[in-house]
Amino acid sequence: MSSTRQRGFTLIELLVSLAILSVALGVLFGAISNSLDRVRKGRDETLATSLVQSLLARTGTERPLDIGETSGTYSNGYRWRLVIRAYGNDDDAKAHRMSAYLVRATVIWRDGDADHSRSLSALRLVPPKTPPI
Numbered sequence: 001m002s003s004t005r006q007r008g009f010t011l012i013e014l015l016v017s018l019a020i021l022s023v024a025l026g027v028l029f030g031a032i033s034n035s036l037d038r039v040r041k042g043r044d045e046t047l048a049t050s051l052v053q054s055l056l057a058r059t060g061t062e063r064p065l066d067i068g069e070t071s072g073t074y075s076n077g078y079r080w081r082l083v084i085r086a087y088g089n090d091d092d093a094k095a096h097r098m099s100a101y102l103v104r105a106t107v108i109w110r111d112g113d114a115d116h117s118r119s120l121s122a123l124r125l126v127p128p129k130t131p132p133i
Contacts, residue, residue, distance in 0.1 A: 041111065048078060048107045048118040055080055056105040060124045065101050079108045087123060099126045 009017075051074065059065065059082060071081040087100035106119040 044109060044111060044116070045118070047076075048109055048116070051078060051080065052105050052107040052118045052120050055082060055107065056103065056120045056122055059084070059103050059105065059122075060101075060126070065103070065124055065126060067101070077109070081106045081108070097128055099128065100124070101126065 063082070065084055067084050067086055069081065069083045071079065073079050083104045083106075085102045087102045088096075092100070101124045102121065103124050104119060104121045106117055108115055108117040110116075
């Protein structure tokens with residue numbers, strides 16, 4: 001009698017290889033998911049930084065320097081807040097020919113259950129208003 005051995009994999013070998021493959025794919029998909037999440041968060045932070053820089057740059061040129069707080073919402077859902085306060089006291093205002101304003105621009109966005117924000121502050125100098133002749 002001759003014994004012929006069939007070639008191929010046993011069921012156990014196939015199950016072990018499928019288990020190893022599923023673990024490897026799970027780790028790979030987790031790493032890709034984390035990378036995509038970090039890219040999205042970086043994109044959100046970059047956009048917020050750009051928006052807050054733009055808001056601060058427009059203040060005093062396109063937006064008047066009115067003391068107080070204003071806020072609004074961009075079309076992409078990001079919210080903004082602009083706080084303008086007089087800088088210095090009355091003695092400073094009398095001693096200097098220019099008025100100074102402290103401007104704080106903030107952009108807020110929602111990421112999941114948490115709010116995130118970026119803020120920038122600047123000091124704006126305004127020359128005195130000349131009376132009409």
